[in-house]
Amino acid sequence: KYLFPQLRKYTKYKTVRHYSVNKKVEKQEEHVKTTGKFVPFLQTINIRRSEARRSIIVQVQSTQSFKELWSYCNSIGSVKYMFHYSIGIEPLHFIIVEFAKEEDVKSLMSCSIYSEGHSAMPTQSHFMWFKAASKKIKLKQSKSAKLFVEHGTQIKVEEEIKTSLSKCESVSDQIKSLHELTKLNEVGTRLRFLTALQIEDAVTGMFPSAIAYPFGSSVNGYGKMGCDLDLFLRLTDDKKKEDGRLVFHCKPLNGSERTMTQRHMEAIGDMIHLFLPGCGQVRRILQAAVPIIKYHQQLTDVECDVSMSNMSGVHMSDFLYIMGELDERVRPLIFAIRNWAKIVGITNSAPGRWISNFSLTLLVLAFLQNPQSGKPVLPTLNQLGQLAGKNDQFLLEDGTDCTFLRDITNYKHETKNTDTLEELLIEFFVHYAHFDFENKAVCLNDTAVIAKPEHTAMYIINPLERGLNVSRNVSIEEVTRFKSEVKNAAWVLESNEKSLNWGLLSIQTAPNVTNSMFQKAVAAQAHAKAGRLVEIKSIFEKDAEDMKRGGE
Numbered sequence: 001k002y003l004f005p006q007l008r009k010y011t012k013y014k015t016v017r018h019y020s021v022n023k024k025v026e027k028q029e030e031h032v033k034t035t036g037k038f039v040p041f042l043q044t045i046n047i048r049r050s051e052a053r054r055s056i057i058v059q060v061q062s063t064q065s066f067k068e069l070w071s072y073c074n075s076i077g078s079v080k081y082m083f084h085y086s087i088g089i090e091p092l093h094f095i096i097v098e099f100a101k102e103e104d105v106k107s108l109m110s111c112s113i114y115s116e117g118h119s120a121m122p123t124q125s126h127f128m129w130f131k132a133a134s135k136k137i138k139l140k141q142s143k144s145a146k147l148f149v150e151h152g153t154q155i156k157v158e159e160e161i162k163t164s165l166s167k168c169e170s171v172s173d174q175i176k177s178l179h180e181l182t183k184l185n186e187v188g189t190r191l192r193f194l195t196a197l198q199i200e201d202a203v204t205g206m207f208p209s210a211i212a213y214p215f216g217s218s219v220n221g222y223g224k225m226g227c228d229l230d231l232f233l234r235l236t237d238d239k240k241k242e243d244g245r246l247v248f249h250c251k252p253l254n255g256s257e258r259t260m261t262q263r264h265m266e267a268i269g270d271m272i273h274l275f276l277p278g279c280g281q282v283r284r285i286l287q288a289a290v291p292i293i294k295y296h297q298q299l300t301d302v303e304c305d306v307s308m309s310n311m312s313g314v315h316m317s318d319f320l321y322i323m324g325e326l327d328e329r330v331r332p333l334i335f336a337i338r339n340w341a342k343i344v345g346i347t348n349s350a351p352g353r354w355i356s357n358f359s360l361t362l363l364v365l366a367f368l369q370n371p372q373s374g375k376p377v378l379p380t381l382n383q384l385g386q387l388a389g390k391n392d393q394f395l396l397e398d399g400t401d402c403t404f405l406r407d408i409t410n411y412k413h414e415t416k417n418t419d420t421l422e423e424l425l426i427e428f429f430v431h432y433a434h435f436d437f438e439n440k441a442v443c444l445n446d447t448a449v450i451a452k453p454e455h456t457a458m459y460i461i462n463p464l465e466r467g468l469n470v471s472r473n474v475s476i477e478e479v480t481r482f483k484s485e486v487k488n489a490a491w492v493l494e495s496n497e498k499s500l501n502w503g504l505l506s507i508q509t510a511p512n513v514t515n516s517m518f519q520k521a522v523a524a525q526a527h528a529k530a531g532r533l534v535e536i537k538s539i540f541e542k543d544a545e546d547m548k549r550g551g552e
């Protein structure tokens with residue numbers, strides 16, 4: 001696999017347990033065939049979007065309700081798949097029903113009803129619940145009914161992961177196992193696309209060409225179970241129709257683009273809060289460089305970040321997706337490094353002066369493009385840019401050029417690098433232990449050494465918006481901590497001492513450096529999840545007071 005990564009056209013099989021309508025609970029092996037053929041990023045997004053359009057989410061009493069639900073849905077349309085998932089400790093059960101055609105969902109919605117007895121906004125969406133039948137019904141027997149149950153949304157507990165890793169044969173196997181155990185699964189992906197569809201459907205009455213594009217770790221191949229959903233909501237279509245003679249009357253925009261985006265996002269935030277079922281804890285972060293609305297979709301258990309101002313995040317996700325597709329070692333290695341960084345406290349999903357998961361991913365990719373061995377695993381963005389065809393040309397409204405090869409099916413990517421995952425992991429740590437962050441920038445466009453254009457602690461050139469530094473927020477203390485942790489990890493892995501916590505487990509110990517701002521942000525994030533905004537405010541107000549008094 002590693003010697004000939006270009007021979008990626010193999011067939012993968014997933015093992016799935018299923019319940020059957022005929023027998024009570026049949027534990028039978030089912031092979032869902034998925035081909036390993038490369039599918040371009042925007043095409044995968046469109047396939048998943050259309051799958052979401054053909055699907056509904058139904059809250060049910062228990063997994064056993066599926067037979068009745070299957071029978072009911074099949075009396076209206078043709079059911080293709082059903083996936084079960086549950087949320088919470090006293091679990092609420094849900095089933096994703098995928099139909100063969102979008103029309104089936106429309107027919108089903110046309111005969112669905114609103115709940116009686118209590119007042120609620122009468123919105124229609126792909127989220128429903130299954131009412132008990134008023135009279136006993138006889139179920140139709142069918143061999144084809146399947147409920148996929150092994151793709152739930154449960155995140156594996158740390159102890160379970162540790163036990164699996166300790167049983168592996170080598171560090172490389174540990175890295176592969178960690179990837180398999182923690183990556184976003186089928187149900188997780190479907191739930192994210194259904195969450196996106198809810199927003200899109202909510203605005204298409206007024207904006208018929210609106211699209212909610214999922215981007216970031218949910219779709220770029222580096223997402224783990226439970227990851228957030230980044231959404232870019234675009235209201236207009238950029239395909240120009242020049243031959244029309246009737247022109248729509250539209251409201252003129254008053255004010256700067258940024259002010260207008262902020263106002264529109266406020267309205268979208270209100271709409272999410274007031275009208276969309278399952279959506280709560282809406283937070284509007286409109287003063288940020290990229291204004292966003294955060295909310296929690298309780299029926300899919302997905303945390304969302306909606307932005308409306310920049311499509312470059314979607315193209316960036318395409319670039320990261322291609323990098324992961326070019327060589328099988330890339331994704332497992334990035335999972336291992338992101339997991340290590342989280343445990344030792346280098347990264348944190350709360351915004352702050354530390355390295356983000358996205359910056360860390362770029363650091364790994366830059367290393368793979370230009371390792372010390374002189375044998376690159378990955379091409380640079382400029383190399384992909386030179387191979388771009390007519391359909392790969394994307395120039396954004398602000399002039400950002402996002403042109404690079406998108407379909408790598410016929411791209412002969414040959415690497416002389418045959419290092420194992422374990423070797424690459426150690427090389428990554430050594431690479432950044434020696435990296436001159438003080439004077440040099442990290443660049444993914446080219447392998448040439450580039451001097452830092454401005455004085456910031458860490459400079460990672462944004463591969464698409466080349467004038468921007470992805471790690472502008474990172475403080476000098478965090479760079480020092482990063483360097484000390486990579487040195488430590490390289491040393492521990494190379495010393496190769498066999499102990500209970502060997503290999504990956506040996507470098508994944510909690511941080512020994514206390515960092516009060518960091519810990520406060522972790523606490524603030526926990527409070528935010530619980531919707532306790534007042535407490536966050538008091539945490540940071542206290543910080544401001546401390547600073548005024550000349551404290552930390």
Ligand code: CTP
Pocket residue numbers: 215216217218220223224227228230312313314316317349356357358462470
């Ligand atoms: N992004 C970008 N430029 C930045 C920050 C983010 O283009 N300066 C884009 C990237 O495509 C990134 C996405 O926005 O993947 C989402 O950012 P973020 O949620 O911070 O990172 P993820 O990759 O989604 O990782 P995580 O799992 O931590 O959410």
Ligand code: MG
Pocket residue numbers: 216217218228229230
């Ligand atoms: Mg994200």
